[in-house]
Amino acid sequence: MYEKLDHPVYHSLNEYHEKFCFNFGETKFYNPEVASFGGAAKISREKDITDYAKICDDFLIFGAKPDLGNLKTELSQFVCDQYVLENPIQMDFTEEIIELKQDNHKELMAFIMKFYPYYFKSRTPELGRYFGIFKDHQLVAVTGERMQMNDMTEVSAVITDTDHLGKGLARQLVAFVSGKIFEDGKTPFLHVAETNTGAKKLYEKLGFMYRGTINLWGVKS
DSSP states (O other): OOGGGGSHHHHHHHTTTGGGEEEETTEEEEOTTTOSEEEESSOOBHHHHHHHHTTOSEEEEESSOOBOTTOOOOEEEEEEEEEEOOSOOOOOOOSOOEEOOGGGHHHHHHHHHHHSTTSOOTTGGGGSOEEEEEETTEEEEEEEEEEEOSSEEEEEEEEEOGGGTTSSHHHHHHHHHHHHHHHTTOEEEEEEETTOHHHHHHHHHHTOEEEEEEEEEEEEO
16 A cells, blocks of 8 residues: 555656756766755666766665666665554644745754754755744744655654754644645655654654654765
8 A cells, every 4th residue: 555655766756856856877866956855766777876976976766776777985874663643643733833934944954053064955845845933033833844755754854953852842833734635635654863853752642654664874985
């Protein structure tokens, strides 16, 4: 039912996010101004990697370990758990959740860079909708959408200001964004670092179903 999630980048760029796609051989990559990662339907090859490396010198490949051929570069491996949400989350929202528009772009970028450096590119907010919670006119928590297929959308950028942790802000934002995805007629999914037990417990309490692991391979040219 969720087989496309075995290769989420490839299918996102083959479907809903096609306008952001750079094709290099067997691998589809995001425009590096938007996001620095890619993926193949099977395996990324040496030429795919070297071609993308000409325009992006630090990126991730989702899925199977790339075939580097004679390419002399070191891969770093990141393991993520993948979750799917099959039913809307029932929740009483106590916080005002605001969709972040173009007017909020600088504030969103500054927030991300402060708490999650290098996570965003200049055009990352074009991937989907981003929502935030403000306190005293300051952005203190965000959540948004990243990879998108025609029938599934990834919940991503779940970030809370360290001074506002433990207040349930991320919980409400994830529930809210997931609800928006369901309203679109799509299924929410997400990725979380295998070692991030706190986040995984939160997602499981909200009803996200563990689907399996997926490897991310870091490439630096």
